[in-house]
Amino acid sequence: MIDLPKTYEPQAVETKWYERWLELRCFTPDPASRKPAYSIVIPPPNVTGVLTLGHVLNNTIQDILARKARMEGREVLWLPGTDHAGIATQAVVEKTLKKQGLIRHRDDLGREAFLARVWEWKEKHGGIIIQQLKKLGASCDWSRERFTMDPAYSRCVQQVFVDLHRKGLIYRGRRMVNWDPAARTALSDEEVIMTEEQGSLWHLKYPLLDERNQPLADAFVIVATTRPETMLGDEAVAVNPADPRYQHLIGRHCLLPLQNRRIPVVADELVDPKFGTGCVKVTPAHDPADYEMAQRHRLPLTVVIGPDGVMTPAAGEDFVGLDRMEARKAVIEELETQGLLLKVEPYTHNVGYSERSHVPVEPYLSDQWFLRYPSIDASTAAVEQGQIRFYPDRWVKTYTHWMRNLKDWCISRQLWWGHRIPVWYRKPAGSSSEGGARHVEADPATAAIHVDVEPPPDPENWVQDPDVLDTWFSSWLWPFATMGWPESTPTLRKFYPTTDLVTGPDIIFFWVARMIMAGYEYLGDKPFAAVYFTGIIRDKLGRKMSKSLGNSPDPLDLIAQYGADALRFGIMRSAPLGQDVLYDELHVELGRNFCNKLWNACRFRQLQGGSPEAEIDPALLTVDDKWLLLKLDRAIREISSAFAEYRFTEVTQTLHRFFWNEYCDWYIETSKAVFQGDNPARKANTLAVIDFVLSHMLRLFHPFLPFITEELWHGLDYQLELPDAQGGQTIMFAPWPKPLGDTFKLHYGLDESDERLVDARCALIGRGRNLRREFNIPANRKVTFVIRPTGGMSPHDVEVLRLLLNADAVNLDPAYAPPQGTPSALSELGELFMPLAGLLDVAAERARLTKELAKVQIEIDRVQVKLDNPAFVQKVPPAVLEDHQKRLADARAKQGQLQAALDALGNP
RNA sequence: GCGCGCUUAGCUCAGUGGAAGAGCACUUCCUUCACACGGAAGGGGCCGCAGGUUCAAGUCCUGCAGCGCGCACCA
Numbered sequence: 001m002i003d004l005p006k007t008y009e010p011q012a013v014e015t016k017w018y019e020r021w022l023e024l025r026c027f028t029p030d031p032a033s034r035k036p037a038y039s040i041v042i043p044p045p046n047v048t049g050v051l052t053l054g055h056v057l058n059n060t061i062q063d064i065l066a067r068k069a070r071m072e073g074r075e076v077l078w079l080p081g082t083d084h085a086g087i088a089t090q091a092v093v094e095k096t097l098k099k100q101g102l103i104r105h106r107d108d109l110g111r112e113a114f115l116a117r118v119w120e121w122k123e124k125h126g127g128i129i130i131q132q133l134k135k136l137g138a139s140c141d142w143s144r145e146r147f148t149m150d151p152a153y154s155r156c157v158q159q160v161f162v163d164l165h166r167k168g169l170i171y172r173g174r175r176m177v178n179w180d181p182a183a184r185t186a187l188s189d190e191e192v193i194m195t196e197e198q199g200s201l202w203h204l205k206y207p208l209l210d211e212r213n214q215p216l217a218d219a220f221v222i223v224a225t226t227r228p229e230t231m232l233g234d235e236a237v238a239v240n241p242a243d244p245r246y247q248h249l250i251g252r253h254c255l256l257p258l259q260n261r262r263i264p265v266v267a268d269e270l271v272d273p274k275f276g277t278g279c280v281k282v283t284p285a286h287d288p289a290d291y292e293m294a295q296r297h298r299l300p301l302t303v304v305i306g307p308d309g310v311m312t313p314a315a316g317e318d319f320v321g322l323d324r325m326e327a328r329k330a331v332i333e334e335l336e337t338q339g340l341l342l343k344v345e346p347y348t349h350n351v352g353y354s355e356r357s358h359v360p361v362e363p364y365l366s367d368q369w370f371l372r373y374p375s376i377d378a379s380t381a382a383v384e385q386g387q388i389r390f391y392p393d394r395w396v397k398t399y400t401h402w403m404r405n406l407k408d409w410c411i412s413r414q415l416w417w418g419h420r421i422p423v424w425y426r427k428p429a430g431s432s433s434e435g436g437a438r439h440v441e442a443d444p445a446t447a448a449i450h451v452d453v454e455p456p457p458d459p460e461n462w463v464q465d466p467d468v469l470d471t472w473f474s475s476w477l478w479p480f481a482t483m484g485w486p487e488s489t490p491t492l493r494k495f496y497p498t499t500d501l502v503t504g505p506d507i508i509f510f511w512v513a514r515m516i517m518a519g520y521e522y523l524g525d526k527p528f529a530a531v532y533f534t535g536i537i538r539d540k541l542g543r544k545m546s547k548s549l550g551n552s553p554d555p556l557d558l559i560a561q562y563g564a565d566a567l568r569f570g571i572m573r574s575a576p577l578g579q580d581v582l583y584d585e586l587h588v589e590l591g592r593n594f595c596n597k598l599w600n601a602c603r604f605r606q607l608q609g610g611s612p613e614a615e616i617d618p619a620l621l622t623v624d625d626k627w628l629l630l631k632l633d634r635a636i637r638e639i640s641s642a643f644a645e646y647r648f649t650e651v652t653q654t655l656h657r658f659f660w661n662e663y664c665d666w667y668i669e670t671s672k673a674v675f676q677g678d679n680p681a682r683k684a685n686t687l688a689v690i691d692f693v694l695s696h697m698l699r700l701f702h703p704f705l706p707f708i709t710e711e712l713w714h715g716l717d718y719q720l721e722l723p724d725a726q727g728g729q730t731i732m733f734a735p736w737p738k739p740l741g742d743t744f745k746l747h748y749g750l751d752e753s754d755e756r757l758v759d760a761r762c763a764l765i766g767r768g769r770n771l772r773r774e775f776n777i778p779a780n781r782k783v784t785f786v787i788r789p790t791g792g793m794s795p796h797d798v799e800v801l802r803l804l805l806n807a808d809a810v811n812l813d814p815a816y817a818p819p820q821g822t823p824s825a826l827s828e829l830g831e832l833f834m835p836l837a838g839l840l841d842v843a844a845e846r847a848r849l850t851k852e853l854a855k856v857q858i859e860i861d862r863v864q865v866k867l868d869n870p871a872f873v874q875k876v877p878p879a880v881l882e883d884h885q886k887r888l889a890d891a892r893a894k895q896g897q898l899q900a901a902l903d904a905l906g907n908p
Numbered sequence: 909g910c911g912c913g914c915u916u917a918g919c920u921c922a923g924u925g926g927a928a929g930a931g932c933a934c935u936u937c938c939u940u941c942a943c944a945c946g947g948a949a950g951g952g953g954c955c956g957c958a959g960g961u962u963c964a965a966g967u968c969c970u971g972c973a974g975c976g977c978g979c980a981c982c983a
Contacts, residue, residue, distance in 0.1 A: 006942085007945075223983080224983065225983060226983070282983095290983085394912065398978065398979085405980095505978090582919090590945090592945060595945085596943065597942090597943060597945075600946085601942065604942035605942085650922080664943085669947095766949085769949060770950085773949040778938070779938035779947080780937090780938055780939085780940060874963075880926055883926080884927090887927070
């Protein structure tokens with residue numbers, strides 16, 4: 001046994017044990033094991049990312065689940081890895097290269113050279129977040145670490161693409177998609193964030209044309225728009241066919257200002273007569289609804305905004321080359337000059353922003369690949385019927401709502417970094433094989449295609465689709481692609497389906513729902529049994545953590561300052577199920593204080609000397625020992641049921657209460673009565689009780705506080721005599737505590753009456769300490785107490801009272817007659833007096849007793865009102881009635897005693 | 909517009925029909941031989957508002973308000 005220093009110093013301890021755990025290969029499970037499997041796949045962080053407090057919360061929870069499962073005797077796989085994060089990573093690398101002046105645009109390098117740079121970047125920065133997770137204590141099986149661009153993983157992604165294509169679920173089509181002009185790629189619907197904005201509704205005047213196509217002097221069609229720059233691409237004005245105001249316009253034409261183009265007025269049901277003017281400008285190439293209308297009315301498409309968000313030549317020479325926002329201003333200015341701007345109204349509307357680039361998304365017509373989701377019914381039913389459980393379960397509704405309104409998923413991205421689409425188009429005969437702009441050599445619309453994991457045997461005659469797949473199209477395979485699918489590996493057989501998934505509700509559609517569908521489609525089984533949704537970490541003002549606000553602390557700094565255990569415990573204690581977490585560094589400080597307290601509680605045990613005691617002698621147990629064991633039993637039961645419902649905060653609260661209040665504040669203090677006494681057998685037995693309880697407590701704490709518990713486990717020699725695999729090598733595999741059980745309680749004579757006795761004694765001590773305070777006895781001054789006991793009281797009890805009341809003596813005297821004015825307090829165990837020779841303050845005692853009497857009177861009144869109600873007495877269950885009657889009797893008795901004490905003080 | 913949360917002590921939150929709770933913060937006392945990263949004792953709540961059900965409502969029902977978050981092609 002090594003001596004424990006006075007203050008816990010986490011740094012060296014954490015490094016030492018993490019290395020030891022790796023040496024012992026504690027995190028690497030054996031698929032051949034006969035133990036029941038427990039598995040989690042990590043939500044793969046961005047390979048170039050750094051650890052955030054969100055990761056800390058998420059991964060601490062996973063680690064808690066994994067460590068607890070290990071202690072419960074399960075074969076545990078926590079499978080880690082990272083995600084290639086297509087858009088984000090490509091953007092970061094592109095930006096860096098531009099900053100270094102190496103390129104102006106990625107085209108300057110070309111695809112192959114650019115990708116080489118990205119891989120270089122990945123090799124350099126890709127390991128950072130993994131190293132950070134290790135600092136946190138994450139017990140991942142690093143030998144199975146995966147990356148979504150690993151060759152085997154890529155092959156798996158391509159195979160799924162090919163399969164879904166063969167099933168007819170993947171198709172290519174020309175559609176209006178969400179376009180990110182900054183990243184210059186299509187996005188899925190889920191990657192568009194709708195943001196409410198204060199905009200304007202511009203009312204524009206389009207001159208009406210007469211039969212000879214001449215503008216009428218004073219006849220206009222008024223359209224309202226939030227995006228005036230798109231008017232350059234208008235092809236019609238639409239009205240509702242049933243709108244009586246505009247019947248005369250249908251079939252006529254007006255003049256599109258600035259472009260001087262003749263456009264028709266069409267009738268379409270889509271137009272809401274009640275909104276705006278009831279006339280809608282139709283821009284087929286730049287609005288999804290307008291595109292639909294254009295198809296119905298066979299209108300041409302004029303593209304005036306290019307893929308980079310800059311106006312095209314079709315926008316006219318006044319506007320070509322302008323950014324879309326500049327073009328808006330210019331169009332408005334020009335219309336105003338021409339007197340065609342009727343008015344501008346302030347208008348609140350929703351604008352879609354790219355989740356990645358944070359620029360407004362542009363509806364853009366392009367050729368893309370789409371997926372019609374597979375295994376929808378099985379996936380919906382699994383969650384609805386509870387084969388997959390959500391915690392908290394209210395997310396089930398969100399999930400099923402989305403599943404019932406699925407729209408095809410746009411899976412192609414106009415990027416280089418990612419899984420290239422395994423589709424090749426046959427070049428027209430006689431074309432050269434020189435590289436060039438995309439889609440020049442083969443027309444994908446008409447060319448023969450080759451869709452396969454393997455390229456065509458004669459690659460020179462084919463050209464591969466240049467696009468890559470959405471990153472989520474690889475992530476949705478994570479639970480099984482990481483385990484070696486499509487091979488039937490031992491890992492896959494043992495650990496799929498996984499047990500728990502821990503993630504944020506913000507990716508319920510992106511990831512959770514899609515993983516479920518992929519799981520049913522390819523493994524015929526759910527990918528996980530339960531999903532725990534964490535809250536979002538916010539600062540103490542409720543704002544999201546963000547780099548620009550500078551309110552996002554670096555977890556590694558916190559670990560360096562307070563220790564990983566402190567950070568874990570602090571975060572967990574403030575993270576209620578289903579709600580956001582308001583982070584405050586104070587929580588981490590409290591976590592550190594907690595660790596220090598635990599450290600010192602164990603140090604107290606160590607200072608008592610002696611080696612770990614194996615056997616508790618039931619005959620030598622004090623009431624305090626029994627009380628503590630019963631409290632331990634209760635704590636274990638509470639912790640088990642809290643864990644069963646993933647109520648981690650409740651677990652930490654119970655641990656806190658049991659350890660701090662019950663063990664430290666009461667039990668340790670009472671044990672001093674034994675340790676300061678002269679009964680060696682009893683001392684040894686107390687040590688045995690402490691060792692029993694501490695060894696349970698350390699195990700209960702281990703999932704939350706892996707490092708300090710391991711250090712203390714060995715520091716107190718609890719590993720001695722245990723088999724290697726059962727806690728002898730590491731606390732990680734020590735058996736998870738079970739409730740004590742009836743046999744145990746019978747053997748040790750644990751009875752609730754012991755618990756009640758000690759609780760009553762605690763209450764008595766509380767009364768006594770209160771007297772000290774009320775009469776301004778300094779905490780360090782010893783006084784004498786006298787008790788007029790109601791029953792028997794053991795010498796041990798008296799000694800405990802003496803210590804905890806900081807008394808020089810506690811005298812039992814059934815016939816005690818206190819001097820007038822002696823402060824007193826009532827308790828179940830007897831009346832307590834604090835005689836203060838020469839310091840009696842009759843007035844103070846009278847005031848105190850009067851205050852007490854007032855409190856009792858409130859209680860009497862409250863219960864009396866209920867009992868006086870005939871309906872109450874008649875209808876209430878007997879147990880409740882008895883309870884109330886007892887309350888009244890107790891309160892009256894107390895009132896009598898207080899009154900007697902008050903009378904004894906004499907008149908004021 | 910539809911849906912889902914939340915509203916209880918100064919703060920963060922428990923409390924799922926029978927006496928308003930915890931942690932932190934606050935006040936006062938204490939360096940007593942585990943711990944001042946500590947101990948002890950206190951103060952502090954029309955449980956968002958209004959109705960209803962019930963012998964009994966923080967708890968169940970109905971409205972309303974405020975805050976937050978999803979979903980939705982009204983330009």
